[in-house]
Amino acid sequence: MNAFRAPGLALLFATLLASAVGCAPAEEAPRTLTLSEGWIRLPPPGQDRSAAYLTLAATASVTLVAAESPLAQRVEFHTMVRDGDLMRMRQLPEVSLAPGETRRFAPGGDHLMLFGWAPPAEARVGEITLVDADGTRYTVTLPLRER
Ligand SMILES: [Cu+2]
Known part of the structure; x- marks a missing residue:
């Protein structure tokens, strides 16, 4: 039996x-974009601009066309370009990743620029949302740090 x-x-x-x-x-x-290792710079008092940094890892083609955050009025993709002896920020209209590509946003290079910094009082974290051309929204909660 x-x-x-x-x-x-x-x-x-x-x-x-x-x-x-x-x-x-x-x-x-299936997640086509993973957001990790990020943080948002806590600007000095009176400063109304800040920046956010994170690592993007794509498993499929992604074209990010917009970024948003409740911490700021406007968020732009920025990169740094050399201009003589100076490094200047320049806006990127979009950020594209190929399947399998990882792209790091870090101080001194690509970053998310936050304009009109207005976090809720006592905020220790903040959301960043990246919007794909197809409308998919990827949101991550990142810590606020001075550096
Ligand atoms: Cu910038």
């Missing part, structure tokens, strides 16, 4: 496992 039962249970278990794996993509939409 055990000889009949054991294969039956094994088959049942295998079927359950297969259906659980099969269900996974439907339950959780």
Whole structure:
């Protein structure tokens, strides 16, 4: 009797496992962009501009066309370009990543520029939302730090 039962249970278990794996993509939409390792600069008192930094990792093509934050009135993608002896900020109209590409926004290079800095009182974290050309919104909550 055990000889009949054991294969039956094994088959049942295998079927359950297969259906659980099969269900996974439907339950959780595939993420094409992961936002990590980020922080938002806490500007000195009176300063109404700030910047946010993070790492973007794409599993599919992504073209980011807008950025938003409840901490600021306007958010722009910026990069740094050399102008003689100076490094100047320049706005990027969009940020594109190829499948598998990782792009780091860090001090001295690409960054998210926050204009009209107006965080809620005592805020220690803030949301940054990046908007794909297809309308997908990617939101991450980042800590506020001085550096
Ligand atoms: Cu900037």
